[in-house]
Amino acid sequence: MKSFLICLLFVNFWTSYAGIGIDSKKKLDLIQWICLGDANFEMMFAQVYETAGQVDENGILNLLAEDFDGSMQMSAYIAPCVSGKCLNGINDAAGQVNATLQNLKQKVSDFEGYVFIEVATYQNWSSNKAQNQQFIVEMVNSLHFANSFMGIITGQSAWTSIFGASFTNASVFAQDLVWVNWNGVEDLTTGWTPFGGWTQPVAHQYAGNINNNNCTIGKPINYVYFDSESDFGKRMKKTKVDEKRQKVHKFDRN
Ligand SMILES: *[C@@H]1O[C@H](CO)[C@@H](O)[C@H](O)[C@H]1NC(C)=O
Ligand SMILES: *[C@@H]1O[C@H](CO)[C@@H](O)[C@H](O)[C@H]1NC(C)=O
Numbered sequence: 001m002k003s004f005l006i007c008l009l010f011v012n013f014w015t016s017y018a019g020i021g022i023d024s025k026k027k028l029d030l031i032q033w034i035c036l037g038d039a040n041f042e043m044m045f046a047q048v049y050e051t052a053g054q055v056d057e058n059g060i061l062n063l064l065a066e067d068f069d070g071s072m073q074m075s076a077y078i079a080p081c082v083s084g085k086c087l088n089g090i091n092d093a094a095g096q097v098n099a100t101l102q103n104l105k106q107k108v109s110d111f112e113g114y115v116f117i118e119v120a121t122y123q124n125w126s127s128n129k130a131q132n133q134q135f136i137v138e139m140v141n142s143l144h145f146a147n148s149f150m151g152i153i154t155g156q157s158a159w160t161s162i163f164g165a166s167f168t169n170a171s172v173f174a175q176d177l178v179w180v181n182w183n184g185v186e187d188l189t190t191g192w193t194p195f196g197g198w199t200q201p202v203a204h205q206y207a208g209n210i211n212n213n214n215c216t217i218g219k220p221i222n223y224v225y226f227d228s229e230s231d232f233g234k235r236m237k238k239t240k241v242d243e244k245r246q247k248v249h250k251f252d253r254n
């Protein structure tokens with residue numbers, strides 16, 4: 001009981017300042033999610049649609065494992081398929097959003113978190129910036145109208161090379177930016193310069209492809225910093241998850 005109280009105090013102490021999230025494109029098992037939760041990581045980012053053009057079933061399994069553990073807040077992201085040769089034949093942006101949300105609804109019934117769109121150069125965007133702009137605007141618009149919490153995960157150089165430096169339409173609806181910049185600094189400001197219409201990020205992916213976390217040896221993960229006391233941090237805290245967290249911690253932490 002004592003250790004449970006200490007653990008709870010520590011969690012509270014931690015949450016009132018900063019939160020660190022984990023992003024993995026690999027399937028982590030339940031033990032690994034529990035280990036990460038015990039290590040006070042607070043938020044998961046699960047890729048649920050992959051850029052080859054299909055639902056990422058590993059990401060769905062990650063969400064289900066974390067849903068069972070209940071120690072971290074869950075969010076999902078879409079890596080768009082922009083090749084025009086998507087594995088499932090769904091080449092349009094709105095169709096990919098629909099396929100993602102349908103799958104989440106069917107398979108992870110508890111899911112009520114953020115859905116992000118990841119934008120990165122490995123996704124092989126066209127060299128035609130106007131075409132890319134159209135795609136992302138359609139994706140952002142359909143996600144915005146279908147899911148209350150949404151945002152974009154990207155870095156400045158990827159964003160400007162894909163859409164151009166003056167393109168700001170996507171940030172009108174996708175106001176929450178998870179800023180990718182692997183500078184190793186756990187804050188929202190060091191090295192930040194505004195781009196894409198965003199004046200500041202809500203979270204910062206500050207390290208990536210890390211293989212030596214004790215919970216997930218050999219599986220690359222990314223680390224995401226956010227401020228738990230910000231509007232974004234508070235929005236992530238779902239009552240339901242908090243209740244589950246207490247239940248699980250009470251159950252097996254002694
Ligand atoms: C949305 O996705 C579901 C299942 O993946 C599919 O049955 C439905 O036709 C899709 N709707 C649209 C408008 O694309
Ligand atoms: C991107 O293009 C490269 C080179 O053509 C190819 O090897 C890779 O599979 C492509 N990736 C995606 C996600 O389409």
Ligand SMILES: *[C@@H]1O[C@H](CO)[C@@H](O)[C@H](O)[C@H]1NC(C)=O
Pocket residue numbers: 133134137169
């Ligand atoms: C971006 O917004 C401008 C101004 O509203 C509009 O003229 C343009 O068509 C938009 N671009 C896209 C790709 O939606």
Ligand SMILES: *[C@@H]1O[C@H](CO)[C@@H](O)[C@H](O)[C@H]1NC(C)=O
Pocket residue numbers: 212213214
């Ligand atoms: C991993 O575990 C070792 C041994 O218990 C410890 O020294 C090290 O600090 C841990 N590393 C991390 C990243 O937690």
